[in-house]
Amino acid sequence: NSKVIQTPRYLVKGQGQKAKMRCIPEKGHPVVFWYQQNKNNEFKFLINFQNQEVLQQIDMTEKRFSAECPSNSPCSLEIQSSEAGDSALYLCASSLDRGANTEVFFGKGTRLTVV
Amino acid sequence: GDSVTQTEGLVTLTEGLPVMLNCTYQTIYSNPFLFWYVQHLNESPRLLLKSFTDNKRTEHQGFHATLHKSSSSFHLQKSSAQLSDSALYYCALSDRANTNKVVFGTGTRLQVLP
Numbered sequence: 602n603s604k605v606i607q608t609p610r611y612l613v614k615g616q617g618q619k620a621k622m623r624c625i626p627e628k629g630h631p632v633v634f635w636y637q638q639n640k641n642n643e644f645k646f647l648i649n650f651q652n653q654e655v656l657q658q659i660d661m662t663e664k665r666f667s668a669e670c671p672s673n674s675p676c677s678l679e680i681q682s683s684e685a686g687d688s689a690l691y692l693c694a695s696s697l698d699r700g701a702n703t704e705v706f707f708g709k710g711t712r713l714t715v716v
Numbered sequence: 717g718d719s720v721t722q723t724e725g726l727v728t729l730t731e732g733l734p735v736m737l738n739c740t741y742q743t744i745y746s747n748p749f750l751f752w753y754v755q756h757l758n759e760s761p762r763l764l765l766k767s768f769t770d771n772k773r774t775e776h777q778g779f780h781a782t783l784h785k786s787s788s789s790f791h792l793q794k795s796s797a798q799l800s801d802s803a804l805y806y807c808a809l810s811d812r813a814n815t816n817k818v819v820f821g822t823g824t825r826l827q828v829l830p
Contacts, residue, residue: 605760634817642755643820643822707762708760
């Protein structure tokens, strides 16, 4: 069973509101990913970190999201101003290293509904 | 950039029949790593199997797949489907040139009927 912990499991926000979700990666995993899984179950990569450093992020994340992985605190992903299209399951995942063959472990996700 | 294609959105078959879920990929890198992840209802995705060796069969939990670089394919197979195999299956790709993210296909829902 995955030991990646995501909170909250469910989040309901109005349009324009901030939406913040948190993730505790598996112990000892320095690499953290955020993916958005839409209603068609498609994965969209958002951002990833190694320790506190951002490795890569997409344009949308850079403009509308705020994400961080501070030391000794949970990682977080925050949508600054929620839109209806942001309604999705947000999956956090972690891995032991950046190696291409490294397994990624997923949390159970935060399901965001923007009303 | 890298991409993964899973042509079937839904595969429905009867218990006991063989399973084959298609996966093809595109990458400029010659040594990609391919994965199959499985996501059961209300569960998070978890790794089913992985491979990076050309033409070598890899197996786990009754499923198997062989990476064929000549055809850029990594199809998932099982000889006999079980009801408990009903789930979403994602093919995924990573490579040494772009190890910062794993690229997922759009997923195939496998529905096994009694």
